[in-house]
Amino acid sequence: MVEKILANLKKSNCMTDNTFLQAVSEVLNSLEPIINSDSRYEQFAILERLVIPDRVIQFKVQWLDDQNRVQINNGYRIQFNNSLGPYKGGLRFHPSVTTGVLKFLAFEQIFKNSLTGLPIGGAKGGSDFDPKGKSDFEIIRFCRAFMRELYPYIGARVDVPAGDIGVGSREIGYLFGEYKRITHQYDGVLSGKPYAFGGSLMRPQATGYGVVYFAREMLAQELQESLEGKVCTVSGAGNVAIHTIEKLQQLGAIVVTCSDSDGAIYDPNGIDLDRVRELKEGGKRLSLAEYSHQVPGSIYTPKSEYPNEAHAIWQIPCFAAFPCATQNELTLNDAKKLIENGCIAVVEGANMPTTPEAIELFQREGVLFSPGKASNAGGVAVSEFEMSQNASMEKWDFDKVDRKLDELMRQIYKRVSLTAKEYGVERNFVNGANIAAFKRVAEAMILEGF
Ligand code: NDP
Numbered sequence: 001m002v003e004k005i006l007a008n009l010k011k012s013n014c015m016t017d018n019t020f021l022q023a024v025s026e027v028l029n030s031l032e033p034i035i036n037s038d039s040r041y042e043q044f045a046i047l048e049r050l051v052i053p054d055r056v057i058q059f060k061v062q063w064l065d066d067q068n069r070v071q072i073n074n075g076y077r078i079q080f081n082n083s084l085g086p087y088k089g090g091l092r093f094h095p096s097v098t099t100g101v102l103k104f105l106a107f108e109q110i111f112k113n114s115l116t117g118l119p120i121g122g123a124k125g126g127s128d129f130d131p132k133g134k135s136d137f138e139i140i141r142f143c144r145a146f147m148r149e150l151y152p153y154i155g156a157r158v159d160v161p162a163g164d165i166g167v168g169s170r171e172i173g174y175l176f177g178e179y180k181r182i183t184h185q186y187d188g189v190l191s192g193k194p195y196a197f198g199g200s201l202m203r204p205q206a207t208g209y210g211v212v213y214f215a216r217e218m219l220a221q222e223l224q225e226s227l228e229g230k231v232c233t234v235s236g237a238g239n240v241a242i243h244t245i246e247k248l249q250q251l252g253a254i255v256v257t258c259s260d261s262d263g264a265i266y267d268p269n270g271i272d273l274d275r276v277r278e279l280k281e282g283g284k285r286l287s288l289a290e291y292s293h294q295v296p297g298s299i300y301t302p303k304s305e306y307p308n309e310a311h312a313i314w315q316i317p318c319f320a321a322f323p324c325a326t327q328n329e330l331t332l333n334d335a336k337k338l339i340e341n342g343c344i345a346v347v348e349g350a351n352m353p354t355t356p357e358a359i360e361l362f363q364r365e366g367v368l369f370s371p372g373k374a375s376n377a378g379g380v381a382v383s384e385f386e387m388s389q390n391a392s393m394e395k396w397d398f399d400k401v402d403r404k405l406d407e408l409m410r411q412i413y414k415r416v417s418l419t420a421k422e423y424g425v426e427r428n429f430v431n432g433a434n435i436a437a438f439k440r441v442a443e444a445m446i447l448e449g450f
Helices: 001-012 015-030 039-043 047-050 099-115 136-153 171-185 205-224 237-252 271-279 289-294 332-340 354-363 380-394 398-422 427-447
Strands: 055-064 070-081 086-092 121-127 159-162 231-234 257-260 264-268 299-302 318-320 343-348 368-370
Touching: 001 015, 001 047, 015 099, 015 354, 015 427, 039 047, 039 332, 047 427, 055 099, 055 136, 070 086, 070 099, 070 136, 070 159, 086 099, 086 171, 099 121, 099 380, 099 398, 099 427, 121 136, 121 159, 136 171, 136 332, 159 380, 205 237, 205 318, 205 343, 205 368, 205 380, 231 237, 237 257, 237 271, 237 318, 264 289, 271 289, 289 299, 332 354, 354 368, 368 427, 380 398, 398 427
Parallel strands: 086 121, 086 159, 231 257, 231 318, 318 343, 343 368
Antiparallel strands: 055 070, 070 121, 257 264, 264 299
């Protein structure tokens, strides 16, 4: 049945939609142990319905640059599945954004949101707009134009977008401002807002901290290991990477790498996070090559030096690796190198950063591997906490959000690991996550009819 569904999907999606098919294939294939366990799945056509988005919204975004020239970008919102609650998922502004990329992200989001146990459905959106090198006023004009097209489709109980690559609290602030101007409504229609107006404390830290809370729990339960004193590698230098590095350092780990779209830093003395922040935060996005000029002993390797399906960052020996940049950034060659160098755990912070072949190798070789939909779910969970605070007009303090996040990440680990055991695939956290998430969504879809 899975093959038939994948073939139909290939027919209806052009070949540029590879990442979407990759994500669907991974999920459907991992559901094998459960698919025949309940006749209602077939009766209610759950798999067939699950792989088609509820709707794909595409629009034209027209804005003026600083030279008063008209610029045009594509804008999208994919509302994939709202069986468990309002659509929820980030907005990505990056030139690589296509319908295919967003469909993969929205599909993954259904399962991630289900794993949190919270009442949120799956969606994703964004634009092929490139924020790099744009002035603050250009970002404002783009965000306003984007929201003018998006606002009819979203709402606090309908669809609540958040940030993702290229969209941080600055962009969410501009988007929210325009939503308010158009609708005259001040409600929790976006999450990841600045704290000054409706944002939750800890939302910026949530994904990265959650990744490390998950890793700490997994290492303690599976191997009775801790992160203290261990060398770790992290890729990326954005929101998720920075907060993953910060929490790892707080727990005593030695993080020796970070990267961006042009290259990677290896700093054997431990990454100087303030330096990375100076280069990357507040929409600056300066090159990491600058880091190596400023920090003695650090080495910068441009991306062009690793053309053969391998990446400089994964050549560095480590105890645990945390891919936190983008999809398919850790390949089979990278996985071989990590294993050869003694890496015992790979914890995804980004969405689908590891290729299927690399995951297979990690699992075969007994490397603990956690899929992003489990280990990076802390971000969307704190977004849901923000929705709760907005709805009740409350403000929770930092410690309260942090405690709730830590507890939620432990629960996700437990859910994933117990499900893997129950279905005879112990320590296969990919299958554990997919099965646990699927069961919750499928039950809701059955109970809601069609
Ligand atoms: P940011 O835009 O803050 O940072 C992205 C980082 O990845 C930047 O350092 C960027 O480099 C780098 N990068 C982007 N494209 C590439 C590429 N093709 N090759 C190498 N590096 C690249 O995004 P986030 O940190 O928010 O997101 C990172 C990942 O985490 C994404 O997969 C996202 O979907 C996922 N995620 C994010 C959540 C969140 O709360 N923000 C929640 C859950 C998942 P440069 O500086 O050069 O642009």
